[in-house]
Amino acid sequence: xxxxxxxxxxxxxxxxxxxxxxxxxxxxxxxxxxxxxxxxxxxxxxxxxxxxxxxxxxxxxxxxxxxxxxxxxxxxxxxxxxxxxxxxxxxxxxxxxxxxxxxxxxxxxxxxxxxxxxxxxxxxxxxxxxxxxxxxxxxxxxxxxxxxxxxxxxxxxxxxxxxxxxxxxxxxxxxxxxxxxxxxxxxxxxxxxxxxxxxxxxxxxxxxxxxxxxxxxxxxxxxxxxxxxxxxxxxxxxxxxxxxxxxxxxxxxxxxxxxxxxxxxxxxxxxxxxxxxxxxxxxxxxxxxxxxxxxxxxxxxxxxxxxxxxxxxxxxxxxxxxxxxxxxxxxxxxxxxxxxxxxxxxxxxxxxxxxxxxxxxxxxxxxxxxxxxxxxxxxxxxxxxxxxxxxxxxxxxxxxxxxxxxxxxxxxxxxxxxxxxxxxxxxxxxxxxxxxxxxxxxxxxxxxxxxxxxxxxxxxxxxxxxxxxxxxxxxxxxxxxxxxxxxxxxxxxxxxxxxxxxxxxxxxxxxxxxxxxxxxxxxxxxxxxxxxxxxxxxxxxxxxxxxxxxxxxxxxxxxxxxxxxxxxxxxxxxxxxxxxxxxxxxxxxxxxxxxxxxxxxxxxxxxxxxxxxxxxxxxxxxxxxxxxxxxxxxxxxxxxxxxxxxxxxxxxxxxxxxxxxxxxxxxxxxxxxxxxxxxxxxxxxxxxxxxxxxxxxxxxxxxxxxxxxxxxxxxxxxxxxxxxxxxxxxxxxxxxxxxxxxxxxxxxxxxxxxxxx
Amino acid sequence: xxxxxxxxxxxxxxxxxxxxxxxxxxxxxxxxxxxxxxxxxxxxxxxxxxxxxxxxxxxxxxxxxxxxxxxxxxxxxxxxxxxxxxxxxxxxxxxxxxxxxxxxxxxxxxxxxxxxxxxxxxxxxxxxxxxxxxxxxxxxxxxxxxxxxxxxxxxxxxxxxxxxxxxxxxxxxxxxxxxxxxxxxxxxxxxxxxxxxxxxxxxxxxxxxxxxxxxxxxxxxx
Numbered sequence: 001x002x003x004x005x006x007x008x009x010x011x012x013x014x015x016x017x018x019x020x021x022x023x024x025x026x027x028x029x030x031x032x033x034x035x036x037x038x039x040x041x042x043x044x045x046x047x048x049x050x051x052x053x054x055x056x057x058x059x060x061x062x063x064x065x066x067x068x069x070x071x072x073x074x075x076x077x078x079x080x081x082x083x084x085x086x087x088x089x090x091x092x093x094x095x096x097x098x099x100x101x102x103x104x105x106x107x108x109x110x111x112x113x114x115x116x117x118x119x120x121x122x123x124x125x126x127x128x129x130x131x132x133x134x135x136x137x138x139x140x141x142x143x144x145x146x147x148x149x150x151x152x153x154x155x156x157x158x159x160x161x162x163x164x165x166x167x168x169x170x171x172x173x174x175x176x177x178x179x180x181x182x183x184x185x186x187x188x189x190x191x192x193x194x195x196x197x198x199x200x201x202x203x204x205x206x207x208x209x210x211x212x213x214x215x216x217x218x219x220x221x222x223x224x225x226x227x228x229x230x231x232x233x234x235x236x237x238x239x240x241x242x243x244x245x246x247x248x249x250x251x252x253x254x255x256x257x258x259x260x261x262x263x264x265x266x267x268x269x270x271x272x273x274x275x276x277x278x279x280x281x282x283x284x285x286x287x288x289x290x291x292x293x294x295x296x297x298x299x300x301x302x303x304x305x306x307x308x309x310x311x312x313x314x315x316x317x318x319x320x321x322x323x324x325x326x327x328x329x330x331x332x333x334x335x336x337x338x339x340x341x342x343x344x345x346x347x348x349x350x351x352x353x354x355x356x357x358x359x360x361x362x363x364x365x366x367x368x369x370x371x372x373x374x375x376x377x378x379x380x381x382x383x384x385x386x387x388x389x390x391x392x393x394x395x396x397x398x399x400x401x402x403x404x405x406x407x408x409x410x411x412x413x414x415x416x417x418x419x420x421x422x423x424x425x426x427x428x429x430x431x432x433x434x435x436x437x438x439x440x441x442x443x444x445x446x447x448x449x450x451x452x453x454x455x456x457x458x459x460x461x462x463x464x465x466x467x468x469x470x471x472x473x474x475x476x477x478x479x480x481x482x483x484x485x486x487x488x489x490x491x492x493x494x495x496x497x498x499x500x501x502x503x504x505x506x507x508x509x510x511x512x513x514x515x516x517x518x519x520x521x522x523x524x525x526x527x528x529x530x531x532x533x534x535x536x537x538x539x540x541x542x543x544x545x546x547x548x549x550x551x552x553x554x555x556x557x558x559x560x561x562x563x564x565x566x567x568x569x570x571x572x573x574x575x576x577x578x579x580x581x582x583x584x585x586x587x588x589x590x591x592x593x594x595x596x597x598x599x600x601x602x603x604x605x606x607x608x609x610x611x612x613x614x615x616x617x618x619x620x621x622x623x624x625x626x627x628x629x630x631x632x633x634x635x636x637x638x639x640x641x642x643x644x645x646x647x648x649x650x651x652x653x654x655x656x657x658x659x660x661x662x663x664x665x666x667x668x669x670x671x672x673x674x675x676x677x678x679x680x681x682x683x684x685x686x687x688x689x690x691x692x693x694x695x696x697x698x699x700x701x702x703x704x705x706x707x708x709x710x711x712x713x714x715x716x717x718x719x720x721x722x723x724x725x726x727x728x729x730x731x732x733x734x735x736x737x738x739x740x741x742x743x744x745x746x747x748x749x750x751x752x753x754x755x756x757x
Numbered sequence: 758x759x760x761x762x763x764x765x766x767x768x769x770x771x772x773x774x775x776x777x778x779x780x781x782x783x784x785x786x787x788x789x790x791x792x793x794x795x796x797x798x799x800x801x802x803x804x805x806x807x808x809x810x811x812x813x814x815x816x817x818x819x820x821x822x823x824x825x826x827x828x829x830x831x832x833x834x835x836x837x838x839x840x841x842x843x844x845x846x847x848x849x850x851x852x853x854x855x856x857x858x859x860x861x862x863x864x865x866x867x868x869x870x871x872x873x874x875x876x877x878x879x880x881x882x883x884x885x886x887x888x889x890x891x892x893x894x895x896x897x898x899x900x901x902x903x904x905x906x907x908x909x910x911x912x913x914x915x916x917x918x919x920x921x922x923x924x925x926x927x928x929x930x931x932x933x934x935x936x937x938x939x940x941x942x943x944x945x946x947x948x949x950x951x952x953x954x955x956x957x958x959x960x961x962x963x964x965x966x967x968x969x970x971x972x973x974x975x976x977x978x979x
Contacts, residue, residue, distance in 0.1 A: 175866050179899070180807045182769030267767050267810025357791075359766060450866045452897045454954045454961055455805075457773040471960065474776075588959060 013327075014052040016382045023049050032059035038396055045390045053315075053376065053383040056328040057391050060294040061301060064563055067395030070529035071561040074542040078556040081549050085518040087583065090555055091215055097141040097290060098208075099557020100215060101519045103583040105478055108212050110144040113152070113205040113484060113523040113579045115562035119261045120202040124169025129177035129264040131204040133336050136181060136269065137290035140276050141339070143216035144208025147456060148470050149178050151188040151204055152484045152523070152577045153447075156197025158439040158755050163192070166200045168756060173264075174204070175450040180266035181273065184459045185451035186468025189484060189577075192439040198567040203523045203577050207482055209472050214280055218289040219306035220342045223370045225286055227300075227313060228348070230355050230362035231272050231338040235321035238262035238295070238334025268337040268360075275358035276339060284351045287342035297331045297391070299340040300366075301374055304388035307342075310373045311388065313366035327378045342368060402535030412493060414626030416618035417610060421686050428685060429737035431621065435690075436667050437747040438620045439755075441660045443671075446752035464672060465593045466509040466656045469584065479587035483509035483580055487659065488573030489614040490629035495537040496544035499576045500632045503548045504694050505658050506580035511641035512656045512697050514591040514648040515582030520549055522559035522578050527571025529563045537574040538563075545576060551634040554580070589648050594672035596652045598727030601703055602677055604662065605718050606640060606696030610687050616660045617690040636695040636718070643716040644697065650705050650712070657696040663689040665698045670731050671745045679724035680734035689733070700726060758973055761788040761798035763828070765819045769806035770841065770953060777953035778802070781970025793823035800837035800881070800973055801828050803844025805897075805951055815858060815900050816846035825851060837881035837973055838945045842898055845937070845947030854938055854947045855913055856905035861898065862930025870962040871896035871950050872924040873936050877917050880943040885968035892965035895954035896928055896936075903931035903938070903949065913938055920946055 019025075029039040032055065042050050042058050050058060064070060075094075083090045088102030098112035116131025132149060139146050151174050156163045178185050183206070220227065238261065279285050287307070289299045296318070304311040315327050325333070343351050348364065355362040369375070374391070376384035422431045435441055444463065453462040460479060461469035467483040485505035491498025503520065510517045522545060527534040549556055565572045584590060612618055613627025644654055655665045670677050681688040701709050706722075713720045724734070732738040760778045762785060764771045775785035786798050790808075795801065809818040819825065825847070832838045832853050840848035848854045861867060872893050875886040886892070905913065910932060913919060920937040927934050929949070937948035952966025 172865070176899075179866055179897075180767070180769075180810065182806065265810070267807060267812065270767055270769075270807075270810075449868050452866075452868050454868065454895045454897065454951070455769050455773070457770075457776055457954060457957070457960055459961075460959055 013378065013381060014383065016051055016385050019051045020048050025049065027055055029055060029059065033063055034059050038062055046386065051383050053327045053331055054386055056332045057297040057301065057384065060297050060332055061391045062395040066294050066298060068561055069396045070398050070400050070563060071538065072397050073399055074539050077542060077546045081546065081555045083555055085555060086516065086553055087518060090557060092142060092217065094556065094558045096558065097138040097218055099519065099521060100142055101557060103480060105473065105476055106211055107472055107478065108210050108215065109207060109480055109581060110139050110142040110210065111205065111207040111482065111521055111579065111581050112138055112558050113203055113521045113577060114560040115523050115525060116202045116204060117200065117525065117562050117565055120170050121166060121200055123261040124166045125173040126261050126263050128170040128173030128202045130262045130336050131202050132174055132177040133264050133266065133269050134292045135204045135206040136183065137292065137339065139206045139208035140273055141216065141218060141288050141290040142208065142210065143214040143280050144210040145277055146183050146206050146208045146273065147458065148186045148207045148468060149183045149205060150186055150468055150482060150484055153188065153190045154196040154201035154575060155192050157194050158192050160197050162197055170200065170202055171447050171450050177264055177266045179452045181270050182455045184453050184455050184462065184470065186453060186459055186462040186470060187483065190444050190447050193488065193573055195570060195572045199565045199572050201525050201565065201575060205482065205484060205579050207480060207581065216280065216285060216288050218303055219287045220303040220311055220368045221307040221309065222286060222344065222368055223309055224345060225368040226343045226345060226348055226364045227311060227366035227368065228341045228343050228351065228362055229318060229338060229365050230341065230360055232265060232268050232335055233319045233321040233361065234330055234333050235335045236325060236329060236333065239329055239332045262334045262336050264336050271358045271360050272337055272339060275355055275360045278354050279351060282350055282354060284343060284347035285341050286344055289340050291338040291340060293334060295331065295333045295335065301388045301391035303340065303342065304374045305392040307368060310369040310371040310375065311366060312369050313376045315376050315378045317363055317365040319361055319363055327383050400529050400535045401532050402539050403532045404536050405533035411626050412628055416613040416615060416624050416627050419618060419622050419624060425736040428689065429739060432663050432667065432739060433747045435616060435620055435660055435663065436744060437751050438616060439751060440616055441664055442751035443749040444752065445749065446756055460587045460590055461513055464668065465513065467513045469513055469515065469587060469590055471587045477586040477588055479584045481510045481513050481515035481582040481584055484577055485509065486575050486577040487614065488575040489619065489625055491541060491574040491576060492625065493614050493627060493629045495540035495574050497629050497632050498574065499541035499544035500548040501629060501694055502576055502578040503545060504632065504634065504637045505656065506578045507552060507637060507641060508697065509656050510580050510582035511644040512591065512593065512654040514589060514645065515584040516645060517554060517580045517582040517641060519554050519581050520556045520578060522556060522576060523562065524559065525562045525565055525572065525575040525577065527566035531571065534571050541574055541576040545578065548634055552638055591648060591651050591654045593655045593669065594653060595669045595675040595700060595726045596673065598675060600652055600700040600726045601706055602679060602723045602726060603699050603701065603709060604696060604721040604723055605643065605699060605713065606636065607693060607719055608688060608691055608696065609693045611691045611693045615690060615692045630692055630694045633695050639716045639718050640695055640697060643712055643718045646712050647699060650708060651699040651701055654697055654699045657698060658692065661690045661692050666731060667744055669698065670741055671748055674741065675726050676728035676730045676741055677724060677726050678728065678732040678734065685733060685736050758799040759784045759786050759797065761786045761795055761801045763788040763790060763801060763803055763824050765790040765808035765822060767806050767808040767810055768804050770951060771804040774802050774804040774841065774953045777956045777970045780956045781967060783970065788824055790819065790822040790824050793827050795827050795831060803840040803847050805842030805844060808843055811900065815843060816850040819847045820850040829853060832945050835942065835944050839882045839969065840947040841951055841953065842949055845949055848945060848947045853945045854940055855909050856903055856938060858900055859902045859904055860900045861902055866899040867928050868897040869928060871928060873921045873950060874924050876919045876922050877939060880920055880939045880946050882946040882969050882972050883920055884974065885972040891924060893962050894950040894952050894966045895962045896950040898929060898949055901929040901931065901949040903935040905932065916941060921948060
């Protein structure tokens with residue numbers, strides 16, 4: 001072979017020829033996370049034992065994180081939903097790097113939410129930072145310019161030592177990376193629950209915008225086209241990250257896997273964004289894929305199997321940060337900030353001129369072939385020769401057993417409605433102050449002030465608004481809105497309903513700003529799939545989400561599954577985080593969520609029921625979780641969303657009711673604006689204030705617009721209740737209590753700074 | 758007037774600064790760090806961001822960009838130059854402005870709507886404001902703590918070189934609550950807060966930043 005003279009082959013190199021001649025060699029398949037039957041299947045596929053490099057590729061690609069082997073059978077139902085949004089076709093869906101939907105005026109939007117949970121537990125700053133980096137590259141790979149990020153986070157109790165270890169690092173990591181990329185962080189969540197102690201959740205969402213004609217797909221086609229790797233050099237970081245970290249439960253010994261977490265370089269990623277967008281504009285990209293989990297193993301096998309031929313890769317041409325890396329390690333490395341493009345030979349000079357302009361290193365490492373096989377060589381010797389589809393898509397599929405937990409009935413029978421309630425005005429007042437100061441309801445500025453929410457100059461709504469909203473076009477004022485939500489307590493009580501309530505809340509949050517909800521991305525965070533209880537929660541949540549999407553007429557465009565979020569026997573609350581994206585034709589007409597002026601009428605939309613199980617009140621006042629979650633009424637949610645759209649320009653503010661009920665919504669609308677409110681409640685004031693019934697929103701209108709509001713409510717079949725009037729410097733509930741806004745605000749804002757410094 | 762905005766690798770608020778220039782009624786010209794060519798502009802803005810990732814001292818690499826050679830030359834000849842956030846850091850590294858910027862005293866990145874007082878309305882970039890005017894402008898930085906040795910600090914205070922001061926909260930530990938400074942001539946201004954994010958009702962902290970983009974008067978500092 002030609003190259004061997006200049007590059008000495010190490011005697012240990014496990015080539016395809018060696019593997020064929022040495023069929024019985026012991027291989028470390030178990031250490032790489034493969035099961036015995038999986039290893040046997042690889043041998044069957046290849047008709048021989050795999051080489052070390054092949055084994056590395058299969059092990060990472062067949063890991064839970066990459067292959068979705070436990071979740072696939074449940075996820076496939078999302079593909080049964082109509083592949084269109086209320087206003088247009090889905091341009092790319094599940095299976096692509098990220099979903100893409102039409103938003104009108106020739107624009108499309110790509111968005112996706114993904115998890116980076118386990119790495120963030122092991123190394124909070126880098127785990128969270130590279131979580132942002134990974135989702136941003138998914139969006140770029142579709143041809144879109146990233147325009148915003150959001151981060152739904154879950155932590156253990158605020159007063160736990162480990163929360164103080166992980167939270168500051170995770171928040172600094174999300175901010176450190178996203179801020180350096182120039183992406184506004186426009187919202188997210190921060191939720192505390194003891195089940196997340198030792199299993200924090202770091203989900204990261206990115207939204208990007210593109211013109212329809214700029215859509216790019218991940219496939220390698222056209223014999224002779226070149227395979228170009230560009231961006232950061234490949235190092236030893238993150239080797240085995242997916243198979244070892246994301247697919248195994250932490251044991252009680254805690255983190256000992258630090259070397260597997262990747263290290264992020266946001267400056268390189270910023271260059272990659274600008275460089276890649278310029279490559280797209282120049283028309284020199286025939287196919288593209290980002291390198292994330294499973295690195296080159298994933299990019300080469302996915303690109304090749306999505307194309308119409310095969311691929312030949314010269315692995316020794318990969319620029320390395322560490323020259324001692326073996327072929328196996330190069331294939332498994334999860335070094336960040338790398339992309340792979342397929343480029344026609346005639347375009348390569350223009351391609352390399354652009355990467356040079358941006359100081360981004362690029363190397364031609366291979367070409368598209370007609371062989372139908374993915375062949376990888378190392379200094380002229382073949383170390384991988386596989387059908388690419390078997391690596392990328394034909395991984396194992398498990399029908400994991402699942403069963404309704406034995407404890408589910410007892411849990412559901414233990415409702416919070418029977419718990420002792422505050423009865424007097426003074427007790428209700430104390431409850432309000434206690435709840436606004438509780439970790440889940442308190443002001444999150446300590447976190448969100450570490451994120452740049454203004455960069456790019458298009459942020460119309462950001463935290464603490466119900467949804468994030470960004471302008472897409474400065475001339476036409478077209479914009480998009482995103483919200484992410486999930487109440488894991490509801491999902492624990494009933495995972496089917498819990499997933500639907502998560503969707504309903506995100507859908508409602510988008511609608512309150514005046515946008516039309518269009519599509520869903522989900523990040524399904526659960527415990528171990530090997531536990532039949534957890535697997536039942538997962539199956540139920542998927543079924544619930546799919547049924548609710550069908551009823552609301554919005555598709556699931558993609559997402560991510562994170563399993564094994566458990567420490568020992570304790571699984572996290574089932575946490576199907578749902579992101580809903582909506583479109584608004586004119587962002588200038590968006591409805592803000594805080595009060596806008598005095599003497600406006602405050603009106604509650606929707607129906608309040610005596611629903612207290614799973615509520616924040618039950619958690620804070622009684623540390624209680626039991627009963628049935630609030631009723632799901634998707635027809636009512638849809639009617640409310642349509643009403644809120646028609647209220648654009650009429651409602652001066654609109655605020656979703658969710659955690660903490662009416663009391664929290666009133667308090668937030670007042671505290672954020674500094675405008676008080678005086679309301680009176682018919683019936684049980686406690687239920688009125690703290691029930692967490694879904695399908696509700698608080699709106700304000702000028703007195704002169706009340707008749708129009710009533711007429712619109714009648715048209716959309718949404719019940720309304722007039723509550724009172726804005727103004728003054730207190731929040732007052734007639735006949736019950738008054739709280740000065742200053743006192744309320746002091747309680748609301750003190751919690752995180754007091755706990756975290 | 759033609760106002761150039763230099764894009765360095767890692768600049769983030771360059772497009773935002775260009776927009777603010779246009780909203781201020783001027784023509785925005787994109788300048789590239791690698792080109793030693795100011796394209797005939799009348800003034801230059803160095804925008805915010807994390808040039809070169811801020812991996813070395815903020816602004817320490819960008820000061821050596823080919824475009825910066827021209828900027829320094831032009832600034833010394835009187836051309837108005839505004840550095841915002843990372844741009845302020847670059848101007849200090851280039852010795853066009855006194856002092857330096859270090860990590861925030863609380864060690865966290867901070868993003869907030871910040872109240873400022875204009876302390877000097879006689880610079881090229883602040884003449885649209887009243888002396889002592891209070892404005893609310895977006896602030897976002899990780900290394901915005903203004904420091905200078907005692908002698909320098911006394912001099913810039915004495916000479917009226919403090920352009921803006923933080924009110925209500927000192928967000929980063931800056932000495933004397935200093936948010937921005939100017940050179941002796943008043944043509945070069947560095948500001949840690951981001952006036953380009955306060956030029957539209959809808960998207961920032963109001964309209965209070967617009968004055969920085971309407972102050973330039975043709976030939977005033979030439």
